[in-house]
Amino acid sequence: MTTELRPDFHLPSQIYIRQDIIKEIGKLASRFGSRAILVTTADDLELYGSVIEMISRQLKDADVGCIVYDEIVNPPNTEEIDTAAAYIKKTNSDLIIGFGGIDSINAAKALTILATNYYFCHDLFTNPKLNRKPMKFITIPGSPMFGFEIAPLFYLEEIHELTKRIYHNPDLYPEATIVDPLITLHCPEEKILKSGISTLALAAESVISKKNNDIINTYALKSIDMLFRNIPVAYRESQNSAPRMALSTSSVMTGIAFAVSFLSITLAISLALVSKTSLDIESAMSIILPHIMEFNLTSSPGKYVQMSKVMGEDVREVTVIEAAIKAVEAIRKLESDVDIPQRLSNYDISKSLFKEIADLAITYPFLDNTPREVNTNEIETILIAAY
Numbered sequence: 001m002t003t004e005l006r007p008d009f010h011l012p013s014q015i016y017i018r019q020d021i022i023k024e025i026g027k028l029a030s031r032f033g034s035r036a037i038l039v040t041t042a043d044d045l046e047l048y049g050s051v052i053e054m055i056s057r058q059l060k061d062a063d064v065g066c067i068v069y070d071e072i073v074n075p076p077n078t079e080e081i082d083t084a085a086a087y088i089k090k091t092n093s094d095l096i097i098g099f100g101g102i103d104s105i106n107a108a109k110a111l112t113i114l115a116t117n118y119y120f121c122h123d124l125f126t127n128p129k130l131n132r133k134p135m136k137f138i139t140i141p142g143s144p145m146f147g148f149e150i151a152p153l154f155y156l157e158e159i160h161e162l163t164k165r166i167y168h169n170p171d172l173y174p175e176a177t178i179v180d181p182l183i184t185l186h187c188p189e190e191k192i193l194k195s196g197i198s199t200l201a202l203a204a205e206s207v208i209s210k211k212n213n214d215i216i217n218t219y220a221l222k223s224i225d226m227l228f229r230n231i232p233v234a235y236r237e238s239q240n241s242a243p244r245m246a247l248s249t250s251s252v253m254t255g256i257a258f259a260v261s262f263l264s265i266t267l268a269i270s271l272a273l274v275s276k277t278s279l280d281i282e283s284a285m286s287i288i289l290p291h292i293m294e295f296n297l298t299s300s301p302g303k304y305v306q307m308s309k310v311m312g313e314d315v316r317e318v319t320v321i322e323a324a325i326k327a328v329e330a331i332r333k334l335e336s337d338v339d340i341p342q343r344l345s346n347y348d349i350s351k352s353l354f355k356e357i358a359d360l361a362i363t364y365p366f367l368d369n370t371p372r373e374v375n376t377n378e379i380e381t382i383l384i385a386a387y
Contacts, residue, residue, distance in 0.1 A: 006170070006211070006260060006262075007260070008213050008215065008216075008260065009213075009215045009216070009260065010170070010173075010259070010260070011173070011256055012173045013150055013173045013174050013175065013176060013177055014175065014176040014177075015150070015176070015177050015179075015252060016028065016176065016177070016178045016179065017179040017245070017248065017249050017252065018179075018180070019180060019181055019182055019241060019245065020180065020182065021178055021179070021180045022051070022054070022055065022058075022140070022178065022180040022182070022183060023054075023058065024058075025055050025058045025059065025140070025178065026058040026059050026060075026061050026062025026064060027062055028138070028176060028178065029059055029062065029064050029095060029097065029138060030062045030063070030064050032095050032136045032138065032175045032176070033064070033093070033094040033095025033136055034063070034064055034065065034094060034095075035064070035065040035091070035092060035093045035094055035095065036059060036064055036065065036066050036067070036093060036094075036095040036096070036097050037066075037067050037069055037088055037091060037093045037095070037096050037097070037111075038052065038055065038056070038066055038067070038068045038069065038097045038099055039069050039072070039084070039096055039097065039098050039099070039104060039107055039108040039111060040052065040068070040069070040070050040072070040098075040099045040100045040104045041070070041072045041073065041074050041076065041100060041101070041103050041104050041107065042070055042071065042072065042073055042074070043073075043074045043101075043103075044070075044099070044100030044101055044103070044104045044142060045068075045070040045100075047100070047101075047142070047186055047187070048099070048100055048142050048183065048186050050186075051099075051142075051183055051186065052068060052099065055097075055099065055140075056068060064095075065093075067091060067093070069084060069087065069088070071083075071084065072084060072103070072104070072107050074103050075103055075156075075157050075274075076103050076106065076107045076156055076157065077156060077157040077158070077159045078120070078121035078122045078156055078157070078158050078159045078165075079121075079159040080107075081107060081110045081111060081114065081121040081156065082114070082120055082121050084107070084111055085110075085111055085114035085115060085121070088111060088114075088115045089115060093115070093135070094135065094136065095135070095136050095137065095138070096108050096111055096112050096115065096135055096136070096137040096138075097137065097138045097139075097140060098137060098138070098139045098140065098174075099139075099140045099142065100140075100141075100142045101141075101142050101143060101145065101187075102145045102148055102281065104142075105139055105141065105145060105148055105149055105154070106148070106154040106155060106156055107154075107156070108137060108139065109137070109153075109154040109172055110124070110154055110156060110167070111135075112134035112135045112136075112137040112172070113130065113134045113135075113169070113172075115134075115135045116132040116133065116134060116135050117130050117131050117132055117134075118131070121156065122158055122159065122160065122165075124167045125158065125165045125166075125167060127167075130169070130171070133171055134169075134171055134172060136175050137174050137175060138174055138175055138176045138177070138178060139174045139176075139177045139178070140177075140178045140179075140180075140183070141177070141179060141183075141184075141248070141251070142183055142184065142186065142187055143184050143187040143191060143192055143195055143248075144184070144192065144195045144196060144199055144244075144247045144248045144250065144251035145195060145198075145251060146195060146198040146199040146201070146202050146251055146254060146255075146285070147199065147202055147251055147252070147254040147255025147256070147257075147258045147259075148255065149174075149177050149179070149251065149252065149255060150173065150174060150177045150252055150255040150256065150259075151255040151256075151258055151259045152168060152169055152170055152171070152172035152173045152259060153166060153167060153168040153169070153172060153259075154166075154167055154172070155167075155271060157275075162275070163272075163275040163276075163360060164271040164272075164274055164275045166271070166364060166365060166366075168365070173259075177252060179248045179249070179252060181241040181242075181244040181245035181248055182241055184241075184244045184247075184248060185239060185241060185244065189234070189235070189238040191282060192234055192244065192247065193231060193234060193235060193338050193340060194282035194283055194285075194286045194340060195247070195251070195282050196227055196230075196231045196234065196247050196250070197231070197282075197285065197286040197289060197331075197334075197335060197340060198281070198282050198285040198286065198289075199223065199227060199247070199250055199251045199254045200223075200224060200227050200289065200331065201264060201266040201267065201285050201288075201289040201292070202254050202255075202257075202258045202264050202266070202267065203220045203221075203223040203224050203227070203250070203253075203254040203257060203258075204220070204224065204289070204293065204307060204327075204331075205261070205263045205264045205265065205266060205292070205296075206219075206220040206254065206257040206258050206261035206263065207220045207221060207224075207300075207303050207306065207307060208263070208296055208299070208300040208303045208304075208370075208371050209261035209262065209263035209369040209370075209371075210263070210369040210370070210371060211260055211261045211262060211263070211369050212261055212303075213260075216256075216257045216260050216261050217257075217306075219253045219254070219256050219257040220253075220254065220257040220261070221306060221307070221310050222253060222310075223250040223251075223253040223254045223257070224307055224310050224311065225310040225311075226246045226247075226249065226250045226253075227246075227247065227250050228310070228311050228312060228330070228334065229246070229312075230243040230246040230247055230250075231243075231247065231334060231338060232334070232337060232338060234247060235337070235338040235339075261369065262365070262366060262368070262369055263366060263367075263368075263369040263370055264366045265292050265295070265296075265361075265366065265367060265370060265374060265379075266285050266288050266289050266292045267285065267364070267366050268361045268362075268364035268366045268367055269284070269288050269292075269357070269358075269361045269379060269382065269383070270284035270285045270288055271360075271361070271364060272357045272358070272360040272361035272364070273288075273344075273349075273357055275357075275360060276353050276356055276357050276360065277347070277348075277349050277353065277357075278347075278348070279344075279347055279349065283341070283347070286335060286340050286341070286342075287341065287342060287343065287344055287386050288382070288386055289331060290328055290331050290332050290335070290342070291382045291385050291386045292382065293327065293328045293331060294328055294385075295372065295374070295378070295382060296370070296371060296372055297321075297324050297325065297328065298321070298372075299371040299372035300371050301320045301321055301323075301324040302320065302324075304323070304324030304325075304327045304328075305320055305323045305324055305327075307327040308323050308324065308326040308327040308330065311326075311327060311330040311331075312330070313326040313327065313330055343386065343387060344383070344386050344387045345387050349387075351383075351384070351387060354380050354383045354384065355376075355380060357379075357383060358376040358377075358379035358380045358383065359376055361376075361379050362374075362375065362376050362379060
């Protein structure tokens with residue numbers, strides 16, 4: 001992690017959020033480059049194949065050369081990224097387009113750095129000083145991804161240790177993030193709902209972060225408001241693009257907040273869970289979130305009251321603590337209403353891994369700004385409570 005002073009607000013990216021904006025990808029991409037590499041995983045190619053074909057045609061019509069690189073498997077690891085970087089360097093490309101889910105976007109971000117710098121991917125996690133700026137890149141999320149479509153960081157599986165590692169760099173903001181709700185209709189409903197809860201996790205922890213300020217608070221609280229109003233609608237009306245638009249917008253807003261607040265015990269524990277088990281990141285965050293909310297409740301009760309209000313809870317004539325508890329209860333009710341599993345015991349996970357998971361979780365940088373200090377014993381306790 002870099003240690004320089006971060007600004008209270010910084011957003012160099014262009015953001016496009018509207019229906020059918022993907023049909024303008026040729027015009028948009030031509031502003032940033034003339035020869036593009038579209039990076040996507042093999043799984044995302046299968047899921048979004050028709051969209052990728054349309055993007056390729058749009059780029060061709062705008063005289064932007066396009067090569068689709070789809071040889072990255074899920075989950076991407078540092079060795080595969082090195083192979084992809086070696087290929088990209090031979091193409092003389094000047095723009096990377098990350099398209100698809102979180103794995104595709106993470107891979108694209110790593111490749112923007114390796115395409116212009118002579119490092120192996122695993123070297124990035126020791127924070128070398130970059131010789132050159134990353135290649136310009138655009139992100140096109142295939143589903144809401146709890147802010148990672150715009151936040152200047154990524155995680156990948158380190159091939160030697162087989163654990164998820166984090167890289168952050170202020171130069172990793174995309175030139176543009178292009179969000180089209182019609183693309184998300186290709187994504188399974190369950191993933192959309194769990195991604196919404198994951199977005200809620202980062203938004204909620206942004207509110208209580210030591211780095212929180214009025215600007216970030218506004219983005220995070222508005223995101224929570226939109227999530228609570230639209231996740232149930234997305235559940236009831238799975239092919240309605242309107243709630244998916246709102247969930248996608250919330251994800252981008254949360255990414256903006258998270259880039260500064262940089263707090264998420266939920267994400268730290270979830271990355272450790274994903275590293276040590278077969279659980280996916282969205283499921284892990286959905287399960288862990290209510291327990292993290294309980295853990296931090298007494299350290300920031302006033303902030304929890306703010307969240308309770310935007311969640312639609314009536315906090316009149318109750319104590320501050322009672323009003324704060326309503327935020328935790330509202331999240332549990334939301335998950336129950338949309339049939340999201342709330343226990344690790346629903347998955348094939350052994351309690352014997354909890355110490356190992358806690359030891360890994362404590363190494364992630366997202367714990368630095370927590371209002372209540374956390375240690376490995378407390379993380380184990382959280383995992384046991386979530387079981």
